[in-house]
Amino acid sequence: MGYISVAEIAKKWNISERSVRNYCANGRVDGAFLTGKTWNIPENATKPMRANKKMDEPATLLEILQDEKKRRYSGGIYHKTQIELTYNSNHIEGSRLTHDQTRYIFETNTVGVEDEVLNVDDVIETANHFRCIDTIIEEAKITLSEKFIKELHLMLKNGTSDSRLDWFTVGEYKKRANEVGGMATALPSEVAGKMKKLLSVYNEKKEKTFEDILEFHVKFEQIHPFQDGNGRVGRLIMFKECLKYNIVPFIIEDNIKMFYYRGLKEWESERGYLRDTCLSAQDKYKAYLDYFEIKY
Numbered sequence: 001m002g003y004i005s006v007a008e009i010a011k012k013w014n015i016s017e018r019s020v021r022n023y024c025a026n027g028r029v030d031g032a033f034l035t036g037k038t039w040n041i042p043e044n045a046t047k048p049m050r051a052n053k054k055m056d057e058p059a060t061l062l063e064i065l066q067d068e069k070k071r072r073y074s075g076g077i078y079h080k081t082q083i084e085l086t087y088n089s090n091h092i093e094g095s096r097l098t099h100d101q102t103r104y105i106f107e108t109n110t111v112g113v114e115d116e117v118l119n120v121d122d123v124i125e126t127a128n129h130f131r132c133i134d135t136i137i138e139e140a141k142i143t144l145s146e147k148f149i150k151e152l153h154l155m156l157k158n159g160t161s162d163s164r165l166d167w168f169t170v171g172e173y174k175k176r177a178n179e180v181g182g183m184a185t186a187l188p189s190e191v192a193g194k195m196k197k198l199l200s201v202y203n204e205k206k207e208k209t210f211e212d213i214l215e216f217h218v219k220f221e222q223i224h225p226f227q228d229g230n231g232r233v234g235r236l237i238m239f240k241e242c243l244k245y246n247i248v249p250f251i252i253e254d255n256i257k258m259f260y261y262r263g264l265k266e267w268e269s270e271r272g273y274l275r276d277t278c279l280s281a282q283d284k285y286k287a288y289l290d291y292f293e294i295k296y
Contacts, residue, residue, distance in 0.1 A: 082106055216241070
């Protein structure tokens with residue numbers, strides 16, 4: 001199958017290039033995919049029908065997040081998601097920034113410090129995590145791939161002290177064996193093969209369920225493909241996939257991290273531990289949606 005550009009398809013369909021990009025970003029052009037920031041569109045793609053009735057239908061959470069992000073809307077669900085997901089995911093991994101400091105960085109792009117010392121990596125990774133969330137919102141509809149996962153890792157760890165270490169490969173799979181919670185993970189020589197297999201099995205399923213997304217997360221964390229940052233990248237992926245399949249997403253908060261870790265460890269013998277923990281987190285996010293009067 002041949003692929004053509006946004007400009008070519010816009011001319012063919014007699015619409016603006018912006019409309020073509022919007023169709024692609026919203027998953028309305030079958031087979032279209034991104035290479036970097038360039039859309040590749042099947043040459044035989046058909047023009048989507050205009051859905052006028054859509055104006056009378058409630059917007060999906062993904063559409064609302066994309067709209068609030070685009071308009072830089074303050075105080076909505078996008079704002080809330082950025083702060084809560086970034087603070088909790090980083091805090092689980094040892095960040096010492098407070099919730100207020102995280103919020104301040106997001107809202108003002110500055111850091112307020114009074115009689116304390118901040119870890120520069122904590123600040124950098126917080127700012128980087130905001131960018132990662134923007135990316136999973138912008139590209140929620142794309143098919144999960146090794147390339148996309150590596151890009152998330154590069155975005156998260158870029159500019160940190162780890163990125164200056166010769167043996168720490170930012171945006172690439174690990175070079176040294178590592179453990180997580182005292183448990184062995186995939187060896188560096190095994191990672192590429194295991195990731196390809198994991199993604200192949202996952203992407204064979206056209207419609208993903210809540211359980212499918214959890215299972216992918218467990219397998220991803222068991223492989224632990226990167227030297228560091230696996231937990232945060234993995235949780236970003238779960239959020240993205242929930243948005244893609246119109247499943248209410250969830251944020252693993254720092255105060256339930258031990259239940260979360262137990263769920264990851266015991267998945268093969270008792271899936272209920274992780275499922276119940278994530279459903280509880282989902283209920284918390286539903287409370288946010290109720291507050292903002294967003295239907296789900």
